[in-house]
Amino acid sequence: MITPAPEMSSEARNLARKISREKLLEAKQNGFSDCQLAYIFSAKEEHFRELRKACGIESVFKTVDTCAAEFDAKTPYHYSSYEEENESVSSDRKKVIILGGGPNRIGQGIEFDYCCVQAVFALREAGYETIMVNCNPETVSTDYDIADKLYFEPLTFEDTIRIIEHEQPLGVIVSFGGQTPLKLSSRLDEAGITILGTSSKGIDLAEDRKKFGAILRELEIPHPDYDTAVSFEEAQEITNRIGYPVLVRPSYVLGGRAMKIIYSDDSLKEYVDQALFISEKYPLLIDRFLETAVEFDIDAIADSTDCVVSGIMQHVEAAGIHSGDSTSILPYHNISPSAIATMKEYTKRLAKRLEVIGLMNVQYAVQNDKVFVIEVNPRASRTVPFVGKATAVPVVRIATRVMLGEKLCDLRKEYRLADCDELGMKHLAIKEPVFPFSKFVKSGIYLGPEMRSTGEAMSLAYHFPEAFAKAYQAANMALPLSGTVFISVNDRDKNDKIIQIARDLYRIGFDLVATSGTQKFLNEHGIDCKKVFKVGEEGRPNIFDTIRLGKIDFVINTPLGEQALNDEESIGAASVTSGVPFVTTIEAAEASVQAIDALRKEEFGVKSLQEYAAYRHQ
Template identity: 45%
Template sequence: SFAIEDMGMKSIMYNCNPETVSTDYDTSDVLYFEPIDFEHVRSVIELEKPDGVIVHFGGQTPLKLAKNLTAIGANISGTTAKVIDLAEDREQFSTFINDLGLKQPDNGTAFAKDEAMAIANRIGYPVLVRPSFVLGGRGMRTVYSDTELRQYMDEAVSVSNDAPVLIDKFLDSAIELDVDAICDGEEVYIGSIMQHIEEAGIHSGDSACSLPPVSISDALQEEVKEQTAKIALGLGVVGLMNIQYAIHKGEIYLIEVNPRASRTVPFVSKATGVPLAKVATRVMLQGDLREALKFYDTFNVVNFDKKIMEPNLKGHVAVKEAVFPFNKLPGSDLILGPEMKSTGEVIGISDNFGMSFAKSQFASKNNIPLEGKLFISLTEIDKPQAGEIGKMFIDLGFDIVATSGTHAALEAAGVPSTKVLKISEGRPNIDDMIKNEEIALAINTSDNKASKDDAKTIRQSVLANHVAYFTTLAAAKATAAAIKELKSTSGELEPKALQDYLS
């Protein structure tokens, strides 16, 4: 609305959620509260007769309407319905990616159970399965066997509304990247490359992420920028685009392309000082990316000299962390997976990754302690890394307690720990220790195949007793870096305005 006002035009906001504009109801000239479905949107378009319709800022729901709106003569501003359809159609898009010479995880599309079984066995387990055209990873799951896939296919039909089920090879232990970019059909601006802290397999909306990336080489980042520009120009995107990549064994794989604004846009805009939504709106209506960037580059951060334009970062590190509603939903499980559970986001920002991660945890009410007892319980897959994790926290002055299997793995790696009973093994057990406030920090990973009752009960106890918790090894390592930084400042956090980082 503000960008449209800057161009001297009138804006009409169409929204289905009164809460999103309850405090700022006058940002647009006209405001409609109606369900976002074709019939309601069409009646507003017929009444208002707008010069253009922007469907790219409301997530997946309005994107699905683009084709029908075009059919009734509505003018879709920016990326067209045809391009949206190409990016969303798995087979068309796979052909497009192959023509560009880019890599995707091995994949297939299934309409029936038999097809799904054949594809999964060709690709090899584990596979990531999800219905097409859904939001927030709804119905997405990592599947490890024929039995699990059969069960999933029985359930999937209800989510998918006759749309096919997408099956991808699951890239184990891959590093996931998120890229936000703007294109005007001729030039590309890379808003940022963000590195997810959790490994691939956790929904991007639930994963913490770092801007700039913390462990990706400059050469790989340049390759990611090149691939992003290739896709944006090849598709014919006009406006915002979000791409998710996975780095697996040094190779770049394309996971997903969304020809719309993603949930990371506000974070990137704040962290880099370039308001991506405003720039993209100006591009969609006027078509000149360079002019739009110059108009909104308040902090002089855009590098216009590079072929693929990008912001010059000022040396700070911003960490986005997801906020979860678990403490308001008694009985919910903390384990993260491909289906989104978070309900908000916070930013931690400082001059280094450790401190930024610490700030993001405090902001999301997961208060990291500087000392005390650390409880570790790892799945079989994670146990080989028990020694590395344990040593990090021993060096920081923590005492470790662990359940039998993890205790054995720590002992084998030469890391001292005290064995504690699982809940099912008798008392006093780990649940008693948590309730007696003996545990300061918990690291508890779980197989997505089946969260065992014991592990689930422990996580619920951790939540009820406000113990800082982490459910992935990557987050545990980031926490060790955060505690190290906090100890160097005696736990003090230095407040500094966002503008001071950018100026």
């Protein structure tokens, strides 16, 4: 057994009596983390770490020679191991560590890696040695020639604190790698590590639902009704109070993982029963879902006294679709100036109250011209690369310099940052998600709060219809110029919008077919439309058969509610397997019709990003 030292805590001394130094070293050499060992011995991770350090058991770093010993490697990378010799030599240069995004997964991908790499470039220009910590070989940040040093390590407290102790940087950046490194900020702060950018306190205020709610009330900023629950009974009480539908999700989710829109008590109970982990520390988050709202993403850069709104992106799809799956328009399209002014004002209030230093992202919902805050992320968002390229402004590099202590008011002059929307954009940019539905047909195609896209395309133009048409082409979705359109909309969408869409399609020369309810509605408004049987309705061929027979060229289908979404999945599957483009919201249908009209009328020109941004240098 290990002889307890007098300076050790009582908890660490108790652990010392349960395990020998030899067994502890053997466990570490076999890959057991402090967290795993603490669980095995019913202890806390910090006490196991204390015991390990008291025993002199520390990892060392081995070098991967990127030049295979042919000549000296200027940018080697390292991994940790419980051996004897440490091959990583710490320099005496001023240095900064950047924590990456960890493993790639749906909802957390290369957008954050882009931010990390841009930060490396900014730090290098400022004269800092750059040290990258990440464990994903499929990213640019882990290329051997990006950072001055690379540590190929997991994004855990145990691994990152060891690197920090060895390198002794001036500070650590946690806000460019998404949610994974952000969760380490409080523990690093408690360990006395300097966090560059927004403090761990500001991060916690935004992440903790109750604290954030108190801030919104303090700032008099509206938000959808919400609460937290740790059991079905608590969740049911909340839904009885705020009403269905509700958006339910676990705490600290990535990419909307396991988020769901719930319409009934039965579905709520099923969700709670299937939830993997709910506790007082990680409760279930329940929000009133604003079904008819339009969502916006706002990216901003802030310091202690100033805030620049770098992008206001309007989602084409209505509220409820994950921001990573939404088609986004920059700048906004057809929204009242008062709503835009309100969102900008709320963004600046939140940046000041949370003491944001660097990047932040705010998501809003606008319903009947009233603005609601959905959430605030005091970090880089997945929209940052899109905003940077669309505006030709190096958003991440500016934010990095702010995090290093430079003032935003000085950087405004250097980068010509106009104090207006979208940094003075004179063109239009659209971000179009790319989905894997053709590879995973049975996964279902209807979008919701859980992110499902695996990539995105971007288009630029001076007018909305051209930009939208280009975005479809870039995402490999060929819009038809003639043929037959199938329309089936929910009762809420049987309004003036679908009437105008149908009339525009008929004017262009398309034939229209629809399910019975939609056909009756369109016929009543003087639009010639033929009936087709629903899936499951008596009579053949139904719409599934018709799509599979190649008789449909475009699908507009907007199911509403839980049962409708389930019933209509077969239409989506048939569209995917038959290569028929489809839209699932009325907003996307409007934009698609405008794009089809533009495609029929004109040939589109091509310009480089630099040509679109030429006005910045005039």
